[in-house]
Amino acid sequence: MNPVRAGVLAGLTVAAAAAVEFGPLVLSVPGGLLLAFVLPGLALIEAIFRPGRRDLGMVERAVLVPSLSLTVLVLGGLALWSAGGHLNRVSWMLVCAVTTLVTIGVAFYRALHAPAPAPASAATAPRGLSQERLIKDVLPLTLAVLLLAGAGVWSFADSVDTYDLTVSTLSAGQPGQAGADGNRPVQVSASGLPPAEGPYRVVLSGAAGAELGRQSITPGADGNWTGRLTVPGDERVTVRLFRGAETAAFRTLIIAAAP
Numbered sequence: 001m002n003p004v005r006a007g008v009l010a011g012l013t014v015a016a017a018a019a020v021e022f023g024p025l026v027l028s029v030p031g032g033l034l035l036a037f038v039l040p041g042l043a044l045i046e047a048i049f050r051p052g053r054r055d056l057g058m059v060e061r062a063v064l065v066p067s068l069s070l071t072v073l074v075l076g077g078l079a080l081w082s083a084g085g086h087l088n089r090v091s092w093m094l095v096c097a098v099t100t101l102v103t104i105g106v107a108f109y110r111a112l113h114a115p116a117p118a119p120a121s122a123a124t125a126p127r128g129l130s131q132e133r134l135i136k137d138v139l140p141l142t143l144a145v146l147l148l149a150g151a152g153v154w155s156f157a158d159s160v161d162t163y164d165l166t167v168s169t170l171s172a173g174q175p176g177q178a179g180a181d182g183n184r185p186v187q188v189s190a191s192g193l194p195p196a197e198g199p200y201r202v203v204l205s206g207a208a209g210a211e212l213g214r215q216s217i218t219p220g221a222d223g224n225w226t227g228r229l230t231v232p233g234d235e236r237v238t239v240r241l242f243r244g245a246e247t248a249a250f251r252t253l254i255i256a257a258a259p
Helices: 003-022 025-037 039-048 058-082 089-112 131-161
Strands: 169-172 183-191 200-205 211-217 225-232 237-243 251-255
Touching: 003 025, 003 039, 003 089, 025 039, 025 058, 025 089, 039 058, 039 089, 058 089, 169 237, 169 251, 183 251, 200 225, 211 225, 225 237
Parallel strands: none
Antiparallel strands: 169 183, 183 225, 200 211, 200 237, 237 251
């Protein structure tokens, strides 16, 4: 790593760390992304591989940079947590920034003490975008981009299809005061009950599992239902909601006994 490259990378690291710690959101977010996905990986490539190595193609670098950066993030976080440190914005920033700066120093030291490369002959001089480089670098990267684009399109289409997915709920209000018979009234509500999937029924069970009662319910056109049930005040009651002929409840709630 030559001095100019080392200086630029170190300067970017310090600037990104300062943006994360002191900058507004418009600066801290890009700075954090650089520290998490780019800068540590760039420094590690320079420190791990032979100085001046040119046989790493675009695909290798495009994969290694975020992979090595995330490795620093994960291993650094685990080490910090094992040492009893706190995992917060400052600690994550320090893990990435300090590791990057130390790695830049290692890469610069290796470059200073590396033997001078042999001059390239005319036969081995690079000739631009050759067919071999096209197959090795450009084609795999293009396929990776197409794969990610296809996954993104599929994810978007799936989110559109499931946006209107109906979620069923079962809830109960605060039970009222116990009457002379020791029972308490409680208002129970259910939502997301398509009438076509009925009929629906509510079954009440005591603490010992014995059935205390059951009631058929009919939701409105909007799939909502609200009714008043009577439950014993001296024991915990489990309310189960069943759909059609199913024998397993698909929603359950528990009403505690009166204090």
